[in-house]
Amino acid sequence: MKIDNITLTLFAWDGIPATQYGRHIAKFSGQSQLGLLTIGTDDGVEGHAFLGTSSRGGHLDAQSLIDHLKPQLMGQDPLDRERLNRDMHQRSRATTLRAIGAMDVALWDIAGKVAGLPIHQLLGSARSSLPAYASSPTLESAEAYVEEALSIKAAGWAAYKIHPPTFWKTDIAVCEAVRNAVGDDYTLMLDSTWSYDFPQALRVGQAIHEMEYYWYEDPLAEQDLYNYVKLRSLLKLPILATEYSPGGFLGYAPWILQQATDYLRGDVAVKGGITACVKAAHLAEAFGMNFEVHHGGNSLNNVANLHVSGAIANCEFFEVLLPDGAQKYGLAEDIEVDADGMVHVPMAPGLGAKIDFEMIKAKTLQTLS
Numbered sequence: 001m002k003i004d005n006i007t008l009t010l011f012a013w014d015g016i017p018a019t020q021y022g023r024h025i026a027k028f029s030g031q032s033q034l035g036l037l038t039i040g041t042d043d044g045v046e047g048h049a050f051l052g053t054s055s056r057g058g059h060l061d062a063q064s065l066i067d068h069l070k071p072q073l074m075g076q077d078p079l080d081r082e083r084l085n086r087d088m089h090q091r092s093r094a095t096t097l098r099a100i101g102a103m104d105v106a107l108w109d110i111a112g113k114v115a116g117l118p119i120h121q122l123l124g125s126a127r128s129s130l131p132a133y134a135s136s137p138t139l140e141s142a143e144a145y146v147e148e149a150l151s152i153k154a155a156g157w158a159a160y161k162i163h164p165p166t167f168w169k170t171d172i173a174v175c176e177a178v179r180n181a182v183g184d185d186y187t188l189m190l191d192s193t194w195s196y197d198f199p200q201a202l203r204v205g206q207a208i209h210e211m212e213y214y215w216y217e218d219p220l221a222e223q224d225l226y227n228y229v230k231l232r233s234l235l236k237l238p239i240l241a242t243e244y245s246p247g248g249f250l251g252y253a254p255w256i257l258q259q260a261t262d263y264l265r266g267d268v269a270v271k272g273g274i275t276a277c278v279k280a281a282h283l284a285e286a287f288g289m290n291f292e293v294h295h296g297g298n299s300l301n302n303v304a305n306l307h308v309s310g311a312i313a314n315c316e317f318f319e320v321l322l323p324d325g326a327q328k329y330g331l332a333e334d335i336e337v338d339a340d341g342m343v344h345v346p347m348a349p350g351l352g353a354k355i356d357f358e359m360i361k362a363k364t365l366q367t368l369s
Contacts, residue, residue: 001041001042001043001045001077001078001079001114002041002042002075002076002077002078003039003040003041003073003074003075003076003077003078004040004041004042004074004075005038005039005040005369006037006038006039006040006066006070006073006074006369007037007038007040007367007368007369008035008036008037008038008051008058008062008065008066008367008368008369009035009036009038009360009364009366009367009368010033010034010035010058010059010062010364010365010366010367010368011033011034011035011036011330011359011360011363011364011365012031012032012033012363012365013031013032013033013034013052013054013329013330013363014030014031014363015031015325016028016029016030016031016032016054016325016326017029017323017325017326019054019055019137019323019325019326020137020138021137021138021163021193021321022138022163022164022166022191022192022193022194022195023166023193023195024193024194024195025055028054028055028326032052032053032054032055032056032057033052033057033058033059033365034050034051034052034057034058034298034329034330035050035051035052035058035059035061035062035065035102036048036050036330036355036360037049037050037051037065037102037103037106038106039073039078039103039106039107039110041078041110043114045078045110045113045114046110046113047078047105047106047107047108047109047110047111047113047350048106048109048300048351048353048355049101049102049103049105049106049109049300049301049304050102050298050299050300050301050330051065051098051099051102051298052098052297052298053269053297053298054297054298054326054327054329055326056297061095061096061098061099061102062099062368063368064094064095064096064099065095065099065102065103065368066368066369067094067095068091068094068095069088069091069095069099069100069103072084072087072088072091073088073103078107078110078111079110079111079114081104081107081108081111081275082275084103084107085100085104085272085273085275085276088100088103088104088272089248089272092248097248097269097270097271097272098269098270100272100273101268101269101270101271101272101273101276101301102269102273103273104268104272104273104274104275104276105268105273105274105300105301105304105351108122108273108274108275108304108307108350108351109350109351110350111350112349112350112351112352113349113350115349116349117349118307118345118346118347118348118349118350118351118352119274119304119307119311119350119351119352120306120307120308120310120311120345123274123278123307123308123311123312124311125310125311125345126310126311126312126313127310127313127345128310128344128345128347129310129342129343129344129345130309130310130315130316130317130318130342130343131157131158131159131316131317131318131341131342131343132157132158132317132318132319132320132337132341132342132343133157133158133159133160133161133187133189133317133318133319133320134148134152134157134159134160134161134320134322135161135163135191135295135319135320135321135322136148136149136160136161136162136163136322137163137322137323137326138163138164138165138166142173142174142177142178143177145162145174145177145178146177146178146181148160148322149162149178149181149182149188150181150182153182153186155337155341156339156340156341157320157337157341158187158317158341158342159186159187159188159189159214159317160178160182160186160187160188160189161188161189161190161191161217161319162174162175162178162188162189162190162191163191163193164190164192166192166193166195166196167195168195168196168200168203168204171190171192171204172203172204172207172208175188175190175204175207175208175211175213176207176211179211179212179213184212187214188211188213188214189213189214189215189216189217189240190204190208190213190215190216190217191217191218192204192216192217192218192219193218194218194219194220194221194222194244195219196219196220197220198220198227198230198231200219201219201220201227201231202231202234202235204216204219205219205231205234205235205237205239206235208237209235209236209237213237214238215237215238215239215240215262215263216235216237216238216239216240217239217240217241217243217265218240218241218243219231219239220241222241222242222243222244222245222246223245223246225254225255225258225260228241228255228260228261229258229259229260232259232260232261232262238262238263239260239261239262239263240261240262240263240265240292241255241260241261241263241265242255242261242263242264242265242266243265243266243267243270243294244270248271248272248276249266249271249272249276249279249280252264252280252283252284256283256284256287256289262289263284263289263290263291263292264280264281264283264284264289264290264291264292265291265292265293265294266280266291266293266294267293267294267295267296267297267301267305268296268301268304268305268308269296269297269298269301270294274304274307274308277291277293277305277308278308278311278312281308281312281314281315282312284314285312285313285314289314290314290315290316291312291314291315292315292316292317292319293305293308293309293315293318293319294319295319295320295321295327297327298327298329298330299327299328299329299330299331299334299335299353300330300331300351300353300355302327302335303331303335303346303351303352303353304351305318306318306335306343306345306346307345307346307351309345310345318343320335320337320343330355330356330359330360331353331354331355331356332354332355332356333353333354
């Protein structure tokens with residue numbers, strides 16, 4: 001079996017609500033673009049992936065995928081995923097991890113379809129479901145966070161994570177208001193989106209430790225390894241970093257060796273695919289650490305993330321980023337949280353996702369090949 005065709009169809013994502021997750025990204029709304037990647041083979045098996053998010057259109061990574069990654073894969077056996085992943089990373093200076101990740105996801109989709117198995121079973125399933133937590137947007141007031149947290153708790157979700165306004169005193173007040181509202185026994189996390197300097201990060205961390213928050217995510221700049229080491233030495237609250245740490249999969253090593261974080265973090269988009277995430281999860285496991293999978297930025301990436309989460313034992317939660325209108329698009333049936341706060345790993349071959357091809361056809365902007 002050989003790869004004989006690769007196309008990327010850019011289609012419009014309309015009706016995105018005004019959304020923000022912190023100072024690292026401006027408020028976005030309106031329209032974006034997703035790319036439907038299709039890798040075809042001479043046996044007629046196709047693999048798919050989505051490229052892009054509501055805040056970062058797929059067109060930003062599309063041309064480099066076609067120009068620099070497509071030539072690497074054409075004529076190759078799609079089941080040689082490890083070799084092809086290495087080949088693509090050798091072109092990383094000419095493209096992006098997001099483009100490499102989309103290619104890798106589509107190759108795994110082909111492998112599952114050829115084997116007649118869902119991807120998580122190819123990887124070696126650890127479970128068929130896991131608890132979901134709601135991950136908030138940045139909201140306008142402490143009262144708005146309280147209202148959302150109470151709604152999530154009432155719906156039976158496992159936990160609620162706050163993306164705060166990212167001003168340290170305000171953030172402490174928000175965290176306190178939410179803790180008081182949901183009670184002492186409900187699981188809460190804080191994701192400060194790289195917003196603090198060291199003294200601010202220490203003050204917030206000490207405050208939310210007293211409130212019994214479950215983890216403290218990305219308080220410092222993603223490259224600030226020195227101050228993460230200091231911060232972790234002074235806090236008892238677990239720190240979750242490395243979501244966007246430089247270097248992709250190979251960038252995890254110094255964080256482990258310098259004991260700068262309690263968890264590793266990543267997803268199929270920002271780390272370069274399923275292959276990279278599974279390697280990172282196994283690396284974390286060797287050091288007794290969790291690999292907590294980050295939201296993938298689009299619906300099909302999240303299906304891929306769910307397969308990774310189902311194939312490893314050291315990921316405790318599945319992240320669902322709110323609001324849905326800024327995250328879910330392009331599938332006829334998306335991932336849903338059940339009444340017990342759980343998400344369930346697809347059981348159909350490959351990704352096992354139902355892509356809305358008719359909608360994509362109607363909203364196509366251009367096709368790159």
